[in-house]
Amino acid sequence: MSRRTLVFVACSPHPRSGVSTTARLLTDFYLSRLTEVEGFDTDPHAPRYHEWFPDRTRVIDTADIRGQISLFDRLLVDDGVPKIVDVWQRAYDRFFKTVKEIGFVEEARARGVEPIVLFHVDQTDSALASAKSLSAAWRDVPMVIVQNEGAAPLGAYAHETLGHYPSTRRFLIGALDGAVAKTLDEPDLSLSRLLVSPPPEMSIVIRAALKAWIAPIFTQFRSFELRHELDGAQFLK
């Protein structure tokens, strides 16, 4: 079986579509399985993702070439450690322009690193156009559509909207009740620790709601991981 170092690029051209939440959930997914993971937050002004994992993430300014060096040179290291990039919406264009300009995808493939785009959908036509543009530019880069029902609900025509996206793989992040969602904002709250030893001061109701929210998400991540490993299994080819 050929294992490749995975690089997840969580992105959206628009704000409030749940990009940082996905980066956080994915990071906690790996931590819950005692797997090393490394993250990059491209929002130098309000790095929420970095605040949740100050020891495992670093803040990158993609407008600065030194920032690009510390990001992309690290992403290209095939060390088996999954890497997660939270692409801030204002860094979206710059990020993918740099990816194209430096030939990142081609070099990644050559080095045993596999980029995976986690594209966050919303109701706008421009989001769809951006997804199609990315897919056309890098046809061999897997794209997973992330539908965050809390951050960017698609409404009654969700299936129709999703049907236009250039990917059939999907992560569904469910919506949370307002009070429970507020708990998520606490910077000290670790979702991976919550699963094994919830904070004693946390309400049982909130604890249960969070677990019920996290479980199907982690199942999707695990399912994706297994499917990906199967795809890379040489003995099945």
Added chain:
Amino acid sequence: MAQRPTKETKQSSAREERPPVVREKVPPLAPQRGRPTLILVGADKGGVGKTTIARVLLDYLAANNVLTRAFDTETPRGTLYRFHPDQTSVVDLTSTSDQMKIIDTLATAEIKVSVVDVRAGGLEPALQALQDTGFLDAVAEGEVGFILFHVLGSSIASLDEIAEVAPYVEDADYFLVKNHVNDTTFFEWDPVTHRKYFEKVETAGEITIPKLNELSYEQVEIAGAPFSTFVANRTAEGEPADHSFVLRGYVRTWQNRIADEFDRIHLLDRIAGREGA
């Protein structure tokens, strides 16, 4: 500056002396593989990126399997020589012996393509020397190829050079090179100025050299290696290096864009003396 006859006077005198001849269409000539070609990269103004373009040109020719020798006129210590020591000689174009070293060996040297990186302020004297030695007449006769890359900066002083250089290069492939060493323009926003300098002179065309970001450029400088060697992540000595992939990516993309420009003007065909270039 000595004035060569203009194209108009040449044509009018020819019309007077000879009756009009009806020419048959001739098939394109086969590639003249043996014809030597001199490529001059120069400008009178300093700091416009002449050596950078000479360096990227040497990389381009090497990538296309064109054997090239180079001459650096920045005596005594040449910048081009620093990056391409194996193929570069440092010469003084005002010295007769060095002129002989370049021009007299054009036809006899095994390597048929010679690139001369002319130092700042040296373009006009170099062209004068080429005229005085009869080189430009040989170009007019088609015995040798002559390509001039006139590197321009975005200043009026730099653009003023065009009119001074043009009379020397009627039979050459004369290219104006807009080198974007920074974010300034070449007066495209001012049609009157732009037309004054760029549209009144007959050239083979223009080349646009995109800007390479400062950090990438500086890292190649520090490496002291050709651009291609840097991109290949090697030291100047050919050993494995540890250059940033991001910077190498930027340099590679920049090189590719310039290569597209060289391809657009059919540089390889011009060097080979092929028709239609």
